[in-house]
Amino acid sequence: MSVATLPRTAGLVGWIASTDHKRIGARVATYSFGFFLVGGVFALLMRTELARPGLQVVSRDTYNELFTMHGSVMFFLVMTPLALALGMYLVPLQIGAVDIAWPRLALVGDWLIPSGGFTMLMGFATNHGAAKSGWTAFAPLSDITRSPGYGQDLWIVGAVLATLGAYALAVSILVTVIRFRAPGMTMLRLPVFTWSMVVTVLMVIASFPALVIALALLFVDRHFDSEIFAGAGGATVYQHLFWFYGHPVVYVIFFPFVGAVGEVVATFSRRRFFGYHALVLSLLVFTALSMSVWAHHMFATGRVTNQYFSLTSTLLAVPAGVEYFDLIGTMIGGAIVFSSAMLFAIGFILLFLIGGLTGIIVASPPIDYHVHDTFFVVGHFHYTIFAGSLFGFFAGVYYWFPKATGRLLREGLGKLHFALYFVGANVTFFPMFIAGWEGMPRRVADYKPIHDLSLVNLISSIGSGVLALGTLVFVWNVWVSMRRPVLAGNDPWEGQTLEWWTTSPPPRHNFDSLPPVKSYAPLYDRRMGET
Amino acid sequence: MARGLAIGDTYSKVSDLFSVYEWVMIVVAVLVYGAVFYAVLRYRRRGDEYRRGTDKRTITESIYALVLTAIAITLFTLTYRTEGRIDPVAAKGGVRVDIVAFQWQWQFGYPDFGKTVLGKQDQPATLVVPVGTLIRFDGVSRDVIHSFWVPAERFKRDEFPGTHTKFDLTFDRVGTYIGRCAEFCGLHHTDMDFFVKVVQRTEFDRWVKT
Amino acid sequence: MSRAGVPLAVWAAFLTVLATVLAFWEHDNVPKVIFFASAALMWVVALYALVRGRRLVRTRVTPDLSYPAVFVALAIAMLALGALVGLWLVLIGVGALVIGLAGVGRELAAQRRAASS
Numbered sequence A: 001m002s003v004a005t006l007p008r009t010a011g012l013v014g015w016i017a018s019t020d021h022k023r024i025g026a027r028v029a030t031y032s033f034g035f036f037l038v039g040g041v042f043a044l045l046m047r048t049e050l051a052r053p054g055l056q057v058v059s060r061d062t063y064n065e066l067f068t069m070h071g072s073v074m075f076f077l078v079m080t081p082l083a084l085a086l087g088m089y090l091v092p093l094q095i096g097a098v099d100i101a102w103p104r105l106a107l108v109g110d111w112l113i114p115s116g117g118f119t120m121l122m123g124f125a126t127n128h129g130a131a132k133s134g135w136t137a138f139a140p141l142s143d144i145t146r147s148p149g150y151g152q153d154l155w156i157v158g159a160v161l162a163t164l165g166a167y168a169l170a171v172s173i174l175v176t177v178i179r180f181r182a183p184g185m186t187m188l189r190l191p192v193f194t195w196s197m198v199v200t201v202l203m204v205i206a207s208f209p210a211l212v213i214a215l216a217l218l219f220v221d222r223h224f225d226s227e228i229f230a231g232a233g234g235a236t237v238y239q240h241l242f243w244f245y246g247h248p249v250v251y252v253i254f255f256p257f258v259g260a261v262g263e264v265v266a267t268f269s270r271r272r273f274f275g276y277h278a279l280v281l282s283l284l285v286f287t288a289l290s291m292s293v294w295a296h297h298m299f300a301t302g303r304v305t306n307q308y309f310s311l312t313s314t315l316l317a318v319p320a321g322v323e324y325f326d327l328i329g330t331m332i333g334g335a336i337v338f339s340s341a342m343l344f345a346i347g348f349i350l351l352f353l354i355g356g357l358t359g360i361i362v363a364s365p366p367i368d369y370h371v372h373d374t375f376f377v378v379g380h381f382h383y384t385i386f387a388g389s390l391f392g393f394f395a396g397v398y399y400w401f402p403k404a405t406g407r408l409l410r411e412g413l414g415k416l417h418f419a420l421y422f423v424g425a426n427v428t429f430f431p432m433f434i435a436g437w438e439g440m441p442r443r444v445a446d447y448k449p450i451h452d453l454s455l456v457n458l459i460s461s462i463g464s465g466v467l468a469l470g471t472l473v474f475v476w477n478v479w480v481s482m483r484r485p486v487l488a489g490n491d492p493w494e495g496q497t498l499e500w501w502t503t504s505p506p507p508r509h510n511f512d513s514l515p516p517v518k519s520y521a522p523l524y525d526r527r528m529g530e531t
Numbered sequence B: 001m002a003r004g005l006a007i008g009d010t011y012s013k014v015s016d017l018f019s020v021y022e023w024v025m026i027v028v029a030v031l032v033y034g035a036v037f038y039a040v041l042r043y044r045r046r047g048d049e050y051r052r053g054t055d056k057r058t059i060t061e062s063i064y065a066l067v068l069t070a071i072a073i074t075l076f077t078l079t080y081r082t083e084g085r086i087d088p089v090a091a092k093g094g095v096r097v098d099i100v101a102f103q104w105q106w107q108f109g110y111p112d113f114g115k116t117v118l119g120k121q122d123q124p125a126t127l128v129v130p131v132g133t134l135i136r137f138d139g140v141s142r143d144v145i146h147s148f149w150v151p152a153e154r155f156k157r158d159e160f161p162g163t164h165t166k167f168d169l170t171f172d173r174v175g176t177y178i179g180r181c182a183e184f185c186g187l188h189h190t191d192m193d194f195f196v197k198v199v200q201r202t203e204f205d206r207w208v209k210t
Numbered sequence C: 001m002s003r004a005g006v007p008l009a010v011w012a013a014f015l016t017v018l019a020t021v022l023a024f025w026e027h028d029n030v031p032k033v034i035f036f037a038s039a040a041l042m043w044v045v046a047l048y049a050l051v052r053g054r055r056l057v058r059t060r061v062t063p064d065l066s067y068p069a070v071f072v073a074l075a076i077a078m079l080a081l082g083a084l085v086g087l088w089l090v091l092i093g094v095g096a097l098v099i100g101l102a103g104v105g106r107e108l109a110a111q112r113r114a115a116s117s
Helices: A011-017 A021-050 A060-094 A103-125 A150-179 A192-223 A231-246 A248-252 A255-268 A276-290 A294-301 A306-315 A317-331 A340-362 A365-371 A375-405 A411-437 A454-483 A522-527 B009-042 B058-086 B201-208 C005-025 C029-051 C067-085 C087-116
Strands: B095-102 B105-110 B115-118 B126-130 B134-141 B146-150 B155-159 B165-170 B175-181 B194-199
Touching: A011 A021, A011 C067, A021 A060, A021 A103, A021 A454, A060 A103, A060 A150, A060 A192, A060 A248, A060 A255, A060 A375, A103 A150, A103 C067, A150 A192, A150 C029, A150 C067, A192 A231, A192 A248, A192 A255, A192 A276, A192 C005, A192 C029, A231 A248, A231 A294, A231 C029, A248 A276, A248 A375, A255 A276, A255 A317, A255 A340, A255 A375, A276 A317, A276 B058, A276 C005, A294 A306, A294 A365, A294 B155, A306 A317, A306 A340, A306 B058, A306 C005, A317 A340, A317 B009, A317 B058, A340 A365, A340 A375, A340 A411, A340 B009, A365 A411, A365 B009, A365 B058, A365 B155, A375 A411, A375 A454, A411 A454, B009 B058, B009 B155, B009 B165, B095 B126, B095 B146, B115 B126, B126 B201, B134 B146, B134 B155, B155 B165, B194 B201, C005 C029, C067 C087
Parallel strands: B095 B134, B126 B194
Antiparallel strands: B095 B105, B105 B115, B134 B165, B146 B155, B146 B175, B175 B194
């Protein structure tokens, strides 16, 4: 029996070495969610500490480890892998392919990410503790003199491994779209979500090498007496390399989820997505622009040409506005169903806006001179990443969980989850704008009572408790839905794209047959009698 | 502790610019939220219907994109002009202050007068400056990157090791204001506060000679 | 020739335009070099897409399980950790990588045999 005809294996062995893109995607999503709970605990510890002035819960040193590892876990081990996992699972299904391209490369990437995660978290077990120079690890703070100890090195190795893993997943997804689209599935008939994945993986391929280079050079500086990042010039080079990755990555962890929101909005408005061609163009423009804005993180250094980066950053409002036009345009004239998925999608539209608008505010250097490195920025990016991307992620989960598992999630619990998250996100993150504007820097373990910041910090910390509750509701929902299943069938939502044509869950080869593909909503066309 | 009061030149420029942004953002938010609430109330599902509406409105959307571009360019132009009035440094005049940031306090020097103020963990440095006078700062770090931030002036600038950075500020209101380090710099980053004490010129002249 | 190359080329062109504007506006060379290097990489990707055709795949020939691929991942992790821990781990990693890649090679050869039979 040749290797190529090994039978499908269930159980643990099958899960470790399976080349099935659906299993790879599910596995990445599962361990990423586990890392999310870890990063979330770090956040709860920080918010508990900041609830009142004075150090009650942790020392300064531990606090510095907490915010470093919270950010690192969330970027390297949660949001980036989740974004790619969604694509890994869905892209072959949406384009009518039997498999992902280069599945072994994807499998390698799949195992590199938790290897990196485990490595960086091992820092907590070392003498000097985990890395504590921020998830950004700026030189010279991260050099061997100021950050001695293995924690920083384990962080560097872990971050590199996780980034290489993400790169592998991204390459595999891109080659799949280039080569394995079903007949009739032209580029301008790709579903909205698949398009969002295409531009996402383009950004990964273009920008992630900069981080690997930066961290490799940092490692060399730490261990080989070189002075690559020494002095102001060297420190600036580090920041250019880091942020060349560090800005696109926040769009990598955004676009798949706005794509999910697009699919959910179309399906639960019971009409085709509005403004498809405008959306495709805006995705290409938005992501290209996002590659050009990185030094807006460096406005306060006085060492870059602020005006260029301010212009490109402000122009981001244009494609973003076009996407909003298309999302809301899909709802207007539709027949809206308020499922849990749709609630999270609407929540995304309302709350990401706050993140986006505050982003345009910080794109102005004079204003940024005040709010850079303060809780204003922390509020801004938590609105985009939590109230934006993560809401979009849950919209996608409530939508696609039945396809992946064959079971529906409970709608009642889903709505409770949404309500807790919607309230919790605003209560946690809105006060941060006030705290930052009033003078609270970020990455501080404490603040003095004279700083007039006690009330906003207390409110913010209460909000974080609400978010924790909402997360537990979701975990409970998954548990209950798997233990006492309600079967979903092929197409519980009257979906529009090809993944709803096949069984839930799909067979190993994805499709037994395919309907004709004449647009970006083939099942919708069929239902309307147009094919 | 004065908070949110106009203490200086830069504060006014930033506040004026921020008010424009604030209003634009509020209007945008009201329009978007209005559109969403309209959609949600008017277009809920009532039967088993599907919609066959138009899937695109190219002209409307193109005009909309052009309007957005115009708004973005306008905001950028206002930003560009404001930055053009904040960033430049004067060649001479006023009072020179040298800032040396280190882990984890500040040293302020007055090279024209030969006076130095050195902060300590339990006694943060106080930067004394005369009101209504151009202060020409020259900042550097002794170790890692720090950032000199005076919230009441709405301004911060990073201090790098080795290379100096120059910026000018004017403080127009007498009082004592808090200063913070705003670039994470290690264990005691939290504790790197300093104070800015703005005094009358005569009092400054007296103090700087001591 | 895959039409997927067209939007990829458009994207690479966008990057090139943005990098060119930066080149005129910024005096420091470092950001310009980084941006142009990235744009060049994306032209290579676009070229790959333009040159490689679409392939209609009806049946899978990839095996369901690939232990060599998992082995390759562990090998890379050992190589990376070895940079920190010591040469001995790097060497073990190299060995594991060779074994893993050989295994993948065998799988690919078996696939080709199965496809042509």
